[in-house]
Amino acid sequence: MEEESILLLCAILYLVVTAGISRYVGWKYHPVKKIVDYTVGGRQVGLTLMAATFVATWCSSYTIFACGETSYTVGLSGMIWYPVGVAGPVLATFAIARWVKRKVPAGWTLGDYVGTLWGTRCRLIVAGIVILAMLFEVTAAIFAGSSLVHELTGFPVILGALILGGTFIFYTTLGGLWAVLFGDLIRVCTFLLIGLVAVPILLSKAGGFSVIYNALPPNFFDVNAWGIADMQNFWLLLFGYTAGSAAVWQRVFAARDEEVVEKGFLTFALGWFPFAICGGILGMLARVVTTEEILPAMAVGTTVDMLAPFGLEVLLLIGLLAVITSSADSFFNAAVSTWVIDFEHKTFRRGSSDKVILRDAKIFALLFGAFAIFCAGYVRSIINLLQYNSYIFMGIVFVICASVFWDKMTRNGAFIGMIGGLTVSLGGYVLQWPPLLATLLSVGICAVLSVGISLIDREEMKITYSSPPEISKRAFSPKTVYIMYAILALIASYPLWTALIWGSEVVIAPFWLTVLIMALGPIGCLALVGQLVYYGYRDLKYVKEGIQ
Amino acid sequence: MNTILYILGIVAWISWMGIFAWLAVEGYKKVGKIEKVEIVKKA
Numbered sequence: 001m002e003e004e005s006i007l008l009l010c011a012i013l014y015l016v017v018t019a020g021i022s023r024y025v026g027w028k029y030h031p032v033k034k035i036v037d038y039t040v041g042g043r044q045v046g047l048t049l050m051a052a053t054f055v056a057t058w059c060s061s062y063t064i065f066a067c068g069e070t071s072y073t074v075g076l077s078g079m080i081w082y083p084v085g086v087a088g089p090v091l092a093t094f095a096i097a098r099w100v101k102r103k104v105p106a107g108w109t110l111g112d113y114v115g116t117l118w119g120t121r122c123r124l125i126v127a128g129i130v131i132l133a134m135l136f137e138v139t140a141a142i143f144a145g146s147s148l149v150h151e152l153t154g155f156p157v158i159l160g161a162l163i164l165g166g167t168f169i170f171y172t173t174l175g176g177l178w179a180v181l182f183g184d185l186i187r188v189c190t191f192l193l194i195g196l197v198a199v200p201i202l203l204s205k206a207g208g209f210s211v212i213y214n215a216l217p218p219n220f221f222d223v224n225a226w227g228i229a230d231m232q233n234f235w236l237l238l239f240g241y242t243a244g245s246a247a248v249w250q251r252v253f254a255a256r257d258e259e260v261v262e263k264g265f266l267t268f269a270l271g272w273f274p275f276a277i278c279g280g281i282l283g284m285l286a287r288v289v290t291t292e293e294i295l296p297a298m299a300v301g302t303t304v305d306m307l308a309p310f311g312l313e314v315l316l317l318i319g320l321l322a323v324i325t326s327s328a329d330s331f332f333n334a335a336v337s338t339w340v341i342d343f344e345h346k347t348f349r350r351g352s353s354d355k356v357i358l359r360d361a362k363i364f365a366l367l368f369g370a371f372a373i374f375c376a377g378y379v380r381s382i383i384n385l386l387q388y389n390s391y392i393f394m395g396i397v398f399v400i401c402a403s404v405f406w407d408k409m410t411r412n413g414a415f416i417g418m419i420g421g422l423t424v425s426l427g428g429y430v431l432q433w434p435p436l437l438a439t440l441l442s443v444g445i446c447a448v449l450s451v452g453i454s455l456i457d458r459e460e461m462k463i464t465y466s467s468p469p470e471i472s473k474r475a476f477s478p479k480t481v482y483i484m485y486a487i488l489a490l491i492a493s494y495p496l497w498t499a500l501i502w503g504s505e506v507v508i509a510p511f512w513l514t515v516l517i518m519a520l521g522p523i524g525c526l527a528l529v530g531q532l533v534y535y536g537y538r539d540l541k542y543v544k545e546g547i548q
Numbered sequence: 549m550n551t552i553l554y555i556l557g558i559v560a561w562i563s564w565m566g567i568f569a570w571l572a573v574e575g576y577k578k579v580g581k582i583e584k585v586e587i588v589k590k591a
Contacts, residue, residue: 091565095572102579117585228557405571411587459587465580478573485569493561496554 003310007317008153012163014318015325018190019167022183026175034354035345038176038361039108039337040254046542047535049181050255050264055271055528056184056326057247058086059191061144064323065300067276068283072299075220076509079280079517081227083273084492089239090269091488094262096243097252099404101261103465109334110249110400111342117403117461118411120347125418127342129396130246133389134335135372138165141328142376145321151301152317161376164321168329169369172336173362177254180333187322188532194319195278195525198312205307206285209515215288221509224495233436236443237390240397246334259474266484267531274524275323281518332372336365391429394439395421398446409450410457417450 032038045053063082070078100113107113111130115123146160171179206212219225242248255261279300286299289306304316340361349357396418402409409417424445428438476484499505509517 088565092568095568095576098572098576099579102576103582105581116582228561405575458590460590462586462588463582464584464586466583468578468580471577481573482569485565485572489562489565492565493558496558496561500551500554 003313004153006310007314008149008155010314011149011153011317011321014190014321015164015167018183018186018322018325019171021186022179023171023175025182026171026179030178032174032176032178032358035340035357035361037178038358039340040250041177041181043106043254044256045177045181045251045254045260046256046539047260047263048532048539049185050251050260051267051271051535052188052532053181053184053251053330054248054264054268056188057251057330058090058268058272058327059275059323060141060327061148061320061324063272063275064279064282064320065297067279068286068300068303069296070226071280071283072286073296074226075216075222075284076514076517077223077226079277079284080223081231082276082280084488085231085234086238086272086276087269087488088235088492089242090265090272091485092239093242093248094265094269096401096404097248097261097265098258100249101252101255101258102468103404104253107249107253108341108346109253109338110244110246111338112346113249114400114403114414115342115346117463118409118414122411122414122418123342123346125415126396126400127338129392129422130338131335131368133392134246134331134338135368135375136389137331138328138335138369138372139375139379141324141331142372143379145324145328146376148317148320148324152313158377161373164325165328165369165373165376168325168332169365169373172329172333173365173369176361177250177333177337180329183329184326185532187326188528190322191275191319191326192525192529193315195274195522196529198308198315198319199278199281200522201312202285202303202307203281203518206288209518210511212284212288213511213514216284218508219506220284220287221514223507223509223513224499224505228492228495233439236436236439237394240393240439240443241390244393244397244400246338247330250334250337258472262476263535267528269488270524271528274521274528277518277521277524281521332365332369335368336361339364339368388429391425391438391442392422394442395423395425395446398443399450402450407461407463408454410454410459410461412457412459413450413452413454416453417446420449421446 026032030037030041034042036042067078067082070082072078100107104113104116107116109127109130111123111127114126142161142165143157145164146157149155149160149164150157168183171183203209203212213221251264252261255264282303283296283299285303285307286294289303294302304313308316340357344352344357344360349360398421399409399414399417403414421442425438425442427433428442433441495505498507
């Protein structure tokens with residue numbers, strides 16, 4: 001049998017078997033009986049699944065390929081700044097998640113939270129944006145996966161899209177959030193194998209750290225070559241994208257308690273970095289294995305092509321498919337849950353039984369999935385779809401943050417602010433304004449309109465709260481939270497303070513530091529395994545003994 | 549000029565993280581469950 005056929009067979013087998021396991025485990029341990037099971041896992045999700053799903057959802061093909069591309073282009077600094085760039089917005093969203101879980105422990109979706117405060121108009125706008133954005137996400141993921149299979153095996157893109165899309169649509173439609181969570185755990189384990197097995201093997205095949213360090217010019221190891229100044233817009237967009245992500249909010253509402261939200265977020269902030277560094281290592285190795293100038297986006301592919309033996313190619317293919325499907329199923333499920341809750345349960349089918357709404361959910365899921373597969377056949381660029389997504393969230397992110405931290409925003413203020421923000425963000429995208437200008441303007445217009453209208457509005461909001469509960473002993477102590485933020489602030493501002501102390505913006509990492517940074521990829525994967533095992537132990541204890 | 553920009557950069561970054569750290573700790577202590585949302589006309 002030819003290598004391409006074996007690769008294709010392995011890819012299909014992996015997709016079908018993992019889909020079957022996700023569905024079976026979901027059905028066996030958490031059968032879907034009510035809407036609450038289907039959309040927010042009965043609000044009973046524990047530490048292990050929460051940590052795994054956050055990492056799995058946020059790691060996408062972009063994590064591996066974009067980090068590889070940046071490291072190939074700018075060197076070591078690319079490897080540092082992607083993880084730091086993701087951890088910043090996630091830790092900022094941590095504050096939002098903590099408040100939201102406390103304010104609405106029985107919440108459903110992002111749209112539902114907004115709708116509870118500001119009524120149906122705002123609920124439907126947010127729900128509509130979420131469904132549209134999730135359509136782009138799912139389409140981009142299906143396209144990325146089927147293109148990857150096409151590149152490696154020559155299998156037609158549309159057939160790849162049908163198989164890839166068909167498998168995760170199958171278990172997500174039938175099993176709801178639980179099936180997604182179990183699937184995400186399997187997939188995290190799969191892509192941990194890349195970090196623990198594939199990357200060390202490829203590194204040693206390239207000759208090890210010293211060969212890399214000596215083969216590349218010193219400026220490649222300048223830790224300030226790329227970073228804080230290049231990442232301003234990335235940070236802003238990613239903050240909007242994280243804080244406005246329906247998948248993140250859905251997980252916050254699905255957590256069994258505040259501790260699960262907190263610990264899940266810590267893994268969320270840290271869990272990205274091993275994979276980003278591993279992607280960066282693969283990208284950097286391309287510089288070593290070939291002297292020809294290649295397209296930076298192809299850096300990871302070039303390393304795999306030139307260094308990986310066949311068995312490793314199979315592992316990398318299924319690892320990448322795992323990365324892609326784990327994001328796709330979460331976004332798909334977020335879209336279906338938004339439809340079920342915001343359009344049906346809370347608006348157009350109020351009072352209908354859970355059975356009727358669950359039936360509608362499955363019909364919507366099948367139609368949505370089929371449409372996403374159809375769109376994937378016509379996509380020409382994933383980047384455009386994802387950029388559009390980021391911009392659209394920037395139009396509403398101010399209102400979302402205000403909904404959490406500021407009680408004076410009125411229904412009219414929120415509605416007009418969102419419309420204004422969306423108009424500017426989409427206008428900026430269509431007219432191709434400079435990214436930072438478009439982002440700042442859309443947030444600014446949304447802020448001015450929503451706050452201004454709220455202050456002059458004839459009506460005002462009166463929100464009554466129960467008294468704050470005692471902070472659980474299992475929750476992070478204030479000291480821990482401050483230390484977490486301080487460490488990130490210190491790391492992220494290192495280009496600034498090192499430049500002030502050393503008086504130079506160019507800081508070439510010595511050999512030992514280069515090794516340390518690169519080794520953090522596989523070591524981080526190992527730490528993540530340890531964390532998931534520990535969370536598994538805690539969850540078992542919780543289930544058996546009801547220990548808090 | 550560069551030094552001023554660097555110091556401003558550090559201040560901006562620390563403030564951004566500081567605001568969210570404060571919200572996650574001090575603000576959080578005062579948060580309770582939403583019991584009721586009402587719309588009232590301003591006098």
